[in-house]
Amino acid sequence: MISIFKDSVGRLRNGWWILIFFFTLGALVVPATVYASSLGDSVSPSLQASLAVIAT
Structure with a gap:
């Protein structure tokens, strides 16, 4: 099954980390x-x- 949040290892996908960074920076x-x-x-x-x- 394909998950939009996690990769095959179970870690959060990079795109979500980028989105979290921009929300934190904002x-x-x-x-x-x-x-x-x-x-x-x-x-x-x-x-x-x-x-x-700090956001990083």
């Missing part, structure tokens, strides 16, 4: 951007890179 970046916008500032590239590392 859950970190969106609030940071909204908070920075409310202060009249922007999110620095170093903070964005840090959030990407």
Whole structure:
């Protein structure tokens, strides 16, 4: 039987990991951007890179 979630070894397929990564990254970046916008500032590239590392 073909499973869309797990491969033949029983591990989560790579596509699902990518989707989880982007959802996690969005859950970190969106609030940071909204908070920075409310202060009249922007999110620095170093903070964005840090959030990407955390999401990874």
